[in-house]
Amino acid sequence: MRVLLALVALICAAPLAAQDTLPPAPYAYQQLADPAQEAEAAALMATLRCLKCQSQSIADSDAPMAGDMRHQVRTRIAAGEDPEAIRQWLVQRYGDYVSYQPRVSASTWPLFAIPLLLALLAAFILRGRLGKRREPGA
Amino acid sequence: MRRLRIFLWALVAVVGGLFALFAYQLGQPKDEFVESAMIGEPLPAFDLRPAVGDRPGLANTDLADGRARLVNIFASWCIPCRVEAPQLEALRQSGAEIVGIAIRDRPEDVAGFLQIYGNPFTAIGADDISAVQLSLGSSGVPETFVIDGRGVIRYQHIGDIRPEHVQTILYELREAELTERGA
Numbered sequence: 114m115r116v117l118l119a120l121v122a123l124i125c126a127a128p129l130a131a132q133d134t135l136p137p138a139p140y141a142y143q144q145l146a147d148p149a150q151e152a153e154a155a156a157l158m159a160t161l162r163c164l165k166c167q168s169q170s171i172a173d174s175d176a177p178m179a180g181d182m183r184h185q186v187r188t189r190i191a192a193g194e195d196p197e198a199i200r201q202w203l204v205q206r207y208g209d210y211v212s213y214q215p216r217v218s219a220s221t222w223p224l225f226a227i228p229l230l231l232a233l234l235a236a237f238i239l240r241g242r243l244g245k246r247r248e249p250g251a
Numbered sequence: 252m253r254r255l256r257i258f259l260w261a262l263v264a265v266v267g268g269l270f271a272l273f274a275y276q277l278g279q280p281k282d283e284f285v286e287s288a289m290i291g292e293p294l295p296a297f298d299l300r301p302a303v304g305d306r307p308g309l310a311n312t313d314l315a316d317g318r319a320r321l322v323n324i325f326a327s328w329c330i331p332c333r334v335e336a337p338q339l340e341a342l343r344q345s346g347a348e349i350v351g352i353a354i355r356d357r358p359e360d361v362a363g364f365l366q367i368y369g370n371p372f373t374a375i376g377a378d379d380i381s382a383v384q385l386s387l388g389s390s391g392v393p394e395t396f397v398i399d400g401r402g403v404i405r406y407q408h409i410g411d412i413r414p415e416h417v418q419t420i421l422y423e424l425r426e427a428e429l430t431e432r433g434a
Binding site for chain 1: 283285286287288289326328354355356357360379380381382384385386387388390391
């Protein structure tokens with residue numbers, strides 16, 4: 114009986130959801146009519162961060178705010194805006210954080226420089242070793 | 252042999268250092284706030300319809316009339332917005348003029364929310380597709396911006412305003428008013 118009551122309570126419980134009830138923005142889930150423009154928009158949306166969910170792109174997220182961001186991207190692309198200009202518009206508002214596209218800047222250049230340095234170092238060490246091994250045989 | 256031993260100990264030290272770094276970083280509190288990069292910038296252009304019947308809507312030109320204001324981004328469906336209502340009322344009583352932007356909200360829901368939790372706003376614009384929120388660099392509800400009399404964004408408070416934040420926000424509002432007059 115108690116289990117049954119608990120089950121009934123579970124079914125009747127209204128979830129306390131912090132979500133709005135408005136329908137999504139027109140272009141949140143609707144593709145652009147022009148396939149070339151939609152492809153441009155999709156490529157851009159895959160490299161923009163959802164601000165609500167932070168580890169997803171706005172193309173991956175069902176958060177209402179991600180839908181509103183997709184609407185922005187699609188309507189701006191439809192209006193003829195360049196995808197990089199749209200990215201820049203968002204970066205101006207949220208910083209580099211909003212973009213997943215890697216960019217060389219004052220704080221990120223070591224990420225690009227260190228692998229190069231390591232490859233050079235490895236080549237140098239290998240050359241020393243291989244050169245040494247050949248000598249006694251000669 | 253000795254060189255190899257030194258090399259191995261150095262390797263252990265490097266790996267140990269790496270783990271110490273991981274432990275340190277894992278111990279740091281997570282910073283989930285995405286700050287707006289628009290501080291110091293003028294408000295972008297917008298013109299929002301009224302969110303409720305008894306208050307006017309909101310346009311960026313309304314916020315460049317020489318008076319510093321607070322812009323509160325809220326929604327009736329946002330639970331922390333209920334928690335900050337008493338603090339907004341305290342700010343209003345301390346002389347702050349507060350305007351609101353309601354995100355993705357129905358007029359009847361906004362009206363119901365204001366009836367229960369109070370209405371500290373002199374104007375409320377309805378932002379149905381978060382367009383103005385995105386153009387402000389705001390990433391959630393609630394958030395509160397200090398706008399000076401020329402319509403320049405001066406300060407951003409992310410999250411609900413707790414009692415301990417009221418003084419800081421009032422200070423930032425006064426600062427916005429003062430530099431205004433000095434300029």
